Amino acid sequence: MLFTKLALQLISLSALTAFTLAAVLPTRSDLESRVYPRATELIQSGLVFTIHNVKADTVVDLSAGDNSTITGWSLNGGKNQQWTTLWSGQGWNFQSVATGLYLGITGAAGNGTNLTVASTPTDWDIWHDTVNETNYRVFVPNTTVNWDLWGFGDATSGDPITLWRTWSGIHQTWRFVQV
Incomplete structure (x- = not known):
């Protein structure tokens, strides 16, 4: 009993x-209604954005000097700081409004690889940051390698934007502001 x-x-x-x-x-x-894995709620194909580093508040800038180097630079309103987002069906492409060239890399994706531009598109994955969902990380697809503002987010104009393995640094996070 x-x-x-x-x-x-x-x-x-x-x-x-x-x-x-x-x-x-x-x-x-x-959870699915709160998380947008491919950032489709803000970033849509055909829209133009300036892409701001969260820590430094510099933007992704195509060097006017050589039209190939990608750096963080103070916002100046130039077309070399504006990027059209294009969905390829597999990932996101970033096309320069100034030149029509695409954001990419030269060589293998790894720690310290510089972002550059090319005539052919490169697919990227855009994901919400896991710490702050309003910020984004841009990854080489199927890797843990993402955009990184050099010098731990040094705000000096001309600081290179490279690839680096993801970690908790906010200098690897970005805000997209529609132009």
């Missing part, structure tokens, strides 16, 4: 715990 009463109390407690957890934990559909 004592064993039966204890078993019933244990079952009741277990059911109450499961009910409480179900009421507190978000469901998969709740």
Whole structure:
């Protein structure tokens, strides 16, 4: 009798715990409605953006000097700081409003690889930052390598934008501001 009463109390407690957890934990559909893995809520194909580094507030700038170097630079309103986002079906491409060239890299993607431009598009993944969902990270697809403002986000104009393995530094996070 004592064993039966204890078993019933244990079952009741277990059911109450499961009910409480179900009421507190978000469901998969709740999470999906808050998380936009490919940043489609703001970034849409054909729109033009300036892309700001969260730490330095410099923008992704195509050097007017050589039309190939990509650096962080103070916002000046130039077309060399404006990028059209284009969805390729596999990833995002960034096309320079000034030249029509595409943001890419030369060589293999790895720590310290400089961003540059090319005549052919490069696919990128854009994901929300896991710490602050209003910020974004731009990755080489299927890797943990993302854009990084050199010098841990040094705000000096001309600081290169490179690739680096993702970590918690906010100098690897970006804001997209529609032009």
